[in-house]
Amino acid sequence: MKSQQTPISSNTCRVCLVRHGETAWNTERRLQGHIDIPLNDTGLSQAEATARSLAHAGLRFSALYSSDLERARQTAAAIARAHALPPKHDPRLRERHYGHFQGLTFDEAEHRHPENFRRFKARDPHFALPDDGESLNTLAARVHAALEDIAREHGGETVVVVTHGGVLDIAHRLATGQALQNAREFPIPNAALNWIEHTAGSWKLIAWADESHLQGALDELPDT
Numbered sequence: 685m686k687s688q689q690t691p692i693s694s695n696t697c698r699v700c701l702v703r704h705g706e707t708a709w710n711t712e713r714r715l716q717g718h719i720d721i722p723l724n725d726t727g728l729s730q731a732e733a734t735a736r737s738l739a740h741a742g743l744r745f746s747a748l749y750s751s752d753l754e755r756a757r758q759t760a761a762a763i764a765r766a767h768a769l770p771p772k773h774d775p776r777l778r779e780r781h782y783g784h785f786q787g788l789t790f791d792e793a794e795h796r797h798p799e800n801f802r803r804f805k806a807r808d809p810h811f812a813l814p815d816d817g818e819s820l821n822t823l824a825a826r827v828h829a830a831l832e833d834i835a836r837e838h839g840g841e842t843v844v845v846v847t848h849g850g851v852l853d854i855a856h857r858l859a860t861g862q863a864l865q866n867a868r869e870f871p872i873p874n875a876a877l878n879w880i881e882h883t884a885g886s887w888k889l890i891a892w893a894d895e896s897h898l899q900g901a902l903d904e905l906p907d908t
Contacts, residue, residue, distance in 0.1 A: 692840060692841075692842070692881070693840065693883070694839055694840040695839050695840070695883060695884060696839065696840065696881060696882065696883040697834065697835040697838045697839055697840075697841060697842075697843065697881070697882045697883075698841075698842040698843075698879065698880075698881045698890070699831070699834065699835070699842075699843055699844075699845055699879070699880050699881070699882070700738070700743075700745070700842065700843070700844045700845070700877055700878070700879055701845050701847060701851075701852055701855055701877075701878040701879070701880065702734060702759065702763070702844060702845070702846045702847070702875060702876070702877060702878070703846075703847065703848060703849055703852055703872055703873065703874055703875060703876060703878075703904070704723065704727070704731075704751075704753075704755040704756045704758070704759040704846060704847070704848060704874065704875070705723045705726070705727030705728060705729075705730035705731040705734075705755070705758070705759050705874050705875045706723065706724055706726045706727035706730060706874045706875070706901070706902055707721045707722065707723055707724055707727055707755050708721065708724045709721050710727075710874065710902050711724070711902070712789060713789050713790050713791075714787065714788065714789045715782045715785045715786055715787065715788055715789075715790070715793065716755075716779060716782075716786070717779050717780060717781050717782035717783075717785070717786040718753070718778060718779065718781050718786065719786050719787060720753055720754045720755075721754070721755055722754045722755060722758060723754075723755050723758045723759065727755065727758070727759070727874065727875070728758065728762075730759075730874055730875035730898055730901065731758060731759040731761075731762035731763075731875060732762050733875065733897045733898060734759070734762065734763065734875045734877070734897060734898075735762040735763045735765065735766035735767070736766065736897070737877070737896075737897035738763065738766065738767070738844070738877070739766045739767065743842065744842065745767055745769060745841075745842055745843055745844050746838055746841035746842060746843055747769065747772065747834075747837075747838060747841070747843045747844075748760060748763055748764055748767065748769040748770070748771045748772065748843070748844045748846070749771070749772050749773075749774055749777065749830075749834060749843060749844070749845045749846070750771045750772070750773050750774070750777065750845070750846040750847070751773070751774070751775070751777040751778045751779070751846065751847050751848060751851070752773040752774065752775050752777075752778065753778055753779065753848070755848075756777070756846045756847060756848065757771070757773065759846050759875065760844075760846040763844055763846065767844075769844075771846075774830055776826045776827070776829060776830035777827075777830055777845065777846075777847045777848075777851060778847075778848065778851075779847075779848035779849070779850050779851065780817075780818050780820075780823045780848075780850040780851075781813075781816055781817050781818045782813055782817055782818075783812070783813030783814050783815040783816055783817020783818075784797065784800075784813060784814050784815040784817070785797070785800075785801075785804070785813055785817070786815075800813060800814070806865075807820060807864060807865045807866070807867065808820075808865065809821045809824075809864040809865050820854075820864045820865075821864070823850060823851075823854060824854050824857075824858075824864060827851050827854040827855065827858070828854070828858060831845075831855065831858070831882070831887075832882075835882035849872045849904030850904075852872045852878060852904070853868060853872060853904070855878070855880060856870055856872075856878070856880075856889065856892065858880075858887050859880040859881075859887040859888055859889040860889050868904075870892060870893065871892075871893045871903050871904075872893070872903060872904035873893055873895045873898065873901035873902065873903055873904075874898075874901045874902050875895075875898055875901055876893045876894055876895040876898065876901060877891075877893075877894040877895075877897075878891070878892050878893060878894070879891040879892070
């Protein structure tokens with residue numbers, strides 16, 4: 685993590701993004717969305733491994749932010765203990781709301797709602813799933829707002845943000861300029877470390893998907 689320890693200017697905010705640890709529904713390829721699923725035993729171990737990795741690297745953080753969903757809160761709690769940082773829970777860092785897909789596996793969603801699944805897989809940025817589901821545009825707007833607020837609050841500082849795969853997908857695109865509708869070509873493993881940086885109104889990617897402290901972390905479901 686040598687590059688993440690280099691000094692930063694007073695108008696730069698460096699962010700370490702962490703996807704929550706593994707849940708039982710991750711192993712079942714089940715869409716969680718806003719359903720509050722806790723970490724499984726592997727996920728709890730991953731959270732501790734991530735916290736140790738950050739501590740052993742000698743990184744100093746000014747703040748710890750987290751989604752308010754339990755799987756993210758549990759992951760953030762391990763980092764909080766290791767770094768003596770009280771987590772700040774922000775619902776804008778929640779996973780995308782998947783509407784009537786929530787609780788279904790990918791195969792079940794495709795079988796029960798074939799047309800909606802087709803539009804979902806096509807990454808139509810305007811398409812919001814029925815039953816309060818969010819479009820990619822809506823998700824991107826709230827993620828952008830949350831990250832901009834964090835960057836504004838922490839100029840010259842480094843912070844940790846514990847969140848979800850869908851949010852990390854948006855963050856990577858924000859930092860690289862990749863369009864929402866493009867197929868994802870980058871991994872988003874559970875509990876890996878992902879680094880972005882905000883300077884003078886723009887984001888850039890520093891490092892992505894560092895899972896050197898993990899063993900066999902699951903990737904985010906495709907195109908979610």
